[in-house]
Amino acid sequence: MRQPCYINLEQARQVLSEMGVEFNERQMKRAAEMDAKGQRKLPFFIDPIDKKLKIEKGTLVKIYRNLQIEAERGIKD
Secondary structure (H helix, E strand, C coil): CCCCCEECHHHHHHHHHHCCCCCCHHHHHHHHCCCCCCCCCCCCEECCCCCCEEEEHHHHHHHHHHHHHHHHHCCCC
């Protein structure tokens, strides 16, 4: 079983940058903020120990990979 790897906002921005997805600091903060319905654009959560936003690295990569797969399936021949 793969161990989860929890990363903070800046580390998440770096992971996405390595994948070719560039966001500035403010864009990452907006993706992590809750909207009026209490939902986040990405599944960040507040770490109970250090009270900072975290996300599981594999989940972040998987979200982008799944979006790419959906887009590829939507292409007409």
